[in-house]
Amino acid sequence: MQRSNLLVCAFLSIAISGTAFAVGDVLVYTGEGAASGISSFTNFGVATDKTVHYETTLPADLSVYDCVILPTNVNGFTAATLSALNTYTNSGGRLIAQAEHDRADGLYLGAIAAMNAVAANLGSDLSVVGSYLDCGFNVTNNIHPSPFTEGVNEIKMGCTSEIAVAVGPTAHSLVGTPTADITFIGADMIGSGAFFLLGDGNTLSDNSSDGYTTYDNGLLEANMCDLADFYIDVAIDLKPGSNPNCTNMEKGGGRVAVAILGTADFDPFLVDPDTVEFDGASPLTWAIEDVDFDGILDVVFIFKKHDMDLWGFPPTNCTEVELIAFLFDGTPIVGVDTLCNPGGVNCEGEIPTP
DSSP states (O other): OOOOOOOOSSGGGSOOOSOOOOTTEEEEEOTTTBOTTSOOOHHHHHHHTOEEEEESSOOSOOTTOSEEEEEOBSSOOOHHHHHHHHHHHHTTOEEEEEOOOOOTTOTTHHHHHHHHHHHHHHTOSEEEEEEEESOSSEEEOOBOOSGGGTTOOOEEEOSEEEEEEOSOSSOEEEEEOTTTOOEEEEEEEETTEEEEEESOSSSSSTTSTTTTTTSSHHHHHHHHHHOSOSSEEOOEEESTTOSSOBOOSSSSOOEEEEEEOOOSSOOGGGBOGGGOEETTBOOSEEEEEOTTOSSSOEEEEEEEGGGSTTTTOOOSSEEEEEEEEEBTTSOEEEEEEEEEOTTSHHHHHTOOOO
16 A cells, blocks of 8 residues: 655655644743743744744644744643643644753753653653753854754854754754754654754744844744655555555564655665664665566565554554654655554455555
């Protein structure tokens, strides 16, 4: 089975998967002890051409916001808030969580813990390491390759903590400190959305000195909050040649094959195999084969079913499963296919599920 795909030669001309958000809305959640002085985002709204809303109570419906900002909230978040933020991000939202540097008086320790709790709840490979780096206002040109840093050359930043980027297929560094190029802004793909973690609360707020007027802070924000195309949507085929894709995720163990399909517009050999992840599993091996007999070579990855998130939790009938990876140039990709449980209606009736 193959998902109809939006394939392009460059990542800047495809559309994000997930919920369609209303244009022009940014939520700044100022509850839970948002730090004063770095919780105003008027310039953010101007740079992104969006209306900024400040709320001390988290709205019940976050889907109307293009992005949600957590402005160094020092009191931590309730389980209900963490759950709402998780749902929002997985459904296609952009969540921006800003921590701060680790001051001697411990002022921002609560915010560091709170943003780490948000990251952990999302299952992100990003985390804040309390630090005291490059204090005072500084300019960095350590801009790392990503769709979110397209066109960005210099960023004005203040004293910051480090953002640790664990080994994983989607988390990556956006900006490093000027002195030692230590990551202080990172991004991670969460579901069909994006999560950004910052070690400095000045960079995106109105307290960024001349970051908006002289440097590229505004462009970075526009990319983070409004870039519609932060990954390429590619075609994959679970169990090539099988339709429907009936796979027992509860008994027997074994392995499953997933192909990234080559087309006239997409070359699967540009995918870095070390970054491939399918439903939480990394591949055991991979091979080259034309699985759909269209004359264009595909790349087939083999995964151990025990390593997949669905193992032990089979769907009652069918469910979508996602493959995520990076190209060698740092561009993220995503592909989706449908997995059916043996005994389900579609498997028994041999009903194709696109």
